[in-house]
Amino acid sequence: MKEWSYDNDQWTKLPTHMKHLPLFTRHIDMFSMAMKAMWSLYLKGFVFKFYIRLKVVGDYHAVFKKYPKLLIISNHASHLDATSIAASIPFRYWRDLYIAAAKDYFFSNPFFTFFSQHCLGAIPIDRHDRKGEAIKLIITLLSDLDRMWLILFPEGTRSQDGKIHDFKRGVSIFAERTKTPILYLYLEGNGELWPKGAPFAKPGKLKIHVGPVHEPAPIEEVYADYRKWVVGINPKAFDHTENPEWKGS
Numbered sequence: 475m476k477e478w479s480y481d482n483d484q485w486t487k488l489p490t491h492m493k494h495l496p497l498f499t500r501h502i503d504m505f506s507m508a509m510k511a512m513w514s515l516y517l518k519g520f521v522f523k524f525y526i527r528l529k530v531v532g533d534y535h536a537v538f539k540k541y542p543k544l545l546i547i548s549n550h551a552s553h554l555d556a557t558s559i560a561a562s563i564p565f566r567y568w569r570d571l572y573i574a575a576a577k578d579y580f581f582s583n584p585f586f587t588f589f590s591q592h593c594l595g596a597i598p599i600d601r602h603d604r605k606g607e608a609i610k611l612i613i614t615l616l617s618d619l620d621r622m623w624l625i626l627f628p629e630g631t632r633s634q635d636g637k638i639h640d641f642k643r644g645v646s647i648f649a650e651r652t653k654t655p656i657l658y659l660y661l662e663g664n665g666e667l668w669p670k671g672a673p674f675a676k677p678g679k680l681k682i683h684v685g686p687v688h689e690p691a692p693i694e695e696v697y698a699d700y701r702k703w704v705v706g707i708n709p710k711a712f713d714h715t716e717n718p719e720w721k722g723s
Contacts, residue, residue, distance in 0.1 A: 509592035517561040532684025542621045545656045549638045550627035551665035562682045570621040616652040636665030641697045649690035658685030
């Protein structure tokens, strides 16, 4: 990853979709915080109160007080997932909250880019990147920042059938290289509210379960432990035909 000097204006030459990241600016972005505050009021006060009735099972406060850095992982079945997780987290923690988001979707046009930057705190992930630049960026952020909670979807893409599939190895790479623990979340009902291919979410109930924190470990161990926890909530969450042998990538 290229070294950036804070003694000159190098950071101003960054692409637009990178300028909100905290390593490139030494000041608090008050504009982004104001946008996040308004977005939070809209999410918590309207969307996830009246349109989608969100219920959080578990306590974030104890977890976030103990862990200044966390990888927050969840199942992924709809475009609703990132915003619903953000809505479930108290706003006081949003300054340190970021989401690893697909660059080709969340940064695909000026409107999405603005929204992803200033409302979601999204870190652009190029799914076709062969040089590992996104991995280097996230490792640098987790290593250099004092506080950071990063939302990741370890399946890598939205589930086609609503079930939970094998995890990609990125989560363990980030956790093990930066000594960052992993918080488990499970979204119950997300696939039914906004299935893949549907133009928009329909009203209904969504439940987010806040699970245990797992120390950095190989992805096979993380997947097995996450699966054991989720099956205790929903025995059918993994009810699909899987390869008998692990084939994560």
